[in-house]
Amino acid sequence: MVESDGTGHNAWPYTTVPVNIVGWAVKNRATLQWTDNSVDIYTGILDGGGAPQCAPDCGRFFHQDGDYSRCPGGAARHYDQSLWLTKGFQGGDWGQRVGQEYFTSALGQENIHIYLHEVxxxxxxxxxxxxxxxxxxxxxxxxxxxxxxxxxxQWMFRDFWRHLKSRYGL
Ligand SMILES: [Zn+2]
Structure with missing residues (x-):
């Protein structure tokens, strides 16, 4: 999606889409084998299925109005998307939910294609x-x-954007 030939197509306003990691979610802090806390770490916040998640108060899915006033770190620490690694999970699911074994074994690949599909x-x-x-x-x-x-x-994405851009005054 950051191919240079897409820049400016149909008033697409970005030349790159930077990705910043703003949080980690685990059941137990000890799962993360590092002591650096400079990126927010959420422990013990479980969704209905028992999976750890970052604070819903900081999540775009939960605050599509853009109000992150209840997020502990404020809007600057909110998250737009999440990557959910699940042991033994086959294939992908909504958002970016992929099998932990697949994802970690594919880290060296240029194209982690199941993840790209989910994105x-x-x-x-x-x-x-x-x-x-x-x-x-x-x-x-x-x-x-x-x-x-x-x-x-890429052309499907451009077509999707063609239908959405009017929402952004473009
Ligand atoms: Zn799919």
Whole structure:
């Protein structure tokens, strides 16, 4: 999504999309084998299924109005997305939920394709389990058919943006 050929397409306002890690969530602090606390660490905040999560008061999903006044670190420490590693999890799920074993073993890869597929959903792209667009065979959002972001994925994203940009006065 940061391909240079997408910059400025249809008034797309970004040249890069920086990623900042703003928090870690664990059941027990000892799980994190470091003592540095410069990035917020949330312990013991569990969702309905028992998975650790960062403070909902800081999460965009929970505050789509952009009000982070109850986030302990304020708006500067809010999070827009989360990466949820789950032991034994196969494939991906909404947001970025991927298998822990898969993700950690793929850290050295340039394209962690299941993760990239899930990020595609975050940017609004759909699955293609039951149909394939005419003239296409292989692209990231058709799970299992590509191992990197393809030109067709990029065009789907541009199309999604074409429909959304008016919300931002562009
Ligand atoms: Zn999917």
């Amino acid at each position: 595609g959903h975050t940017f609004g792209l759909d699955d293609f389990y039951d149909w394939t667009p005419t003239g296409q065979c292989c692209f990231l959002m058709k799970a299992g058919s590509a191992d990197r972001i393809t030109e067709f994925d």
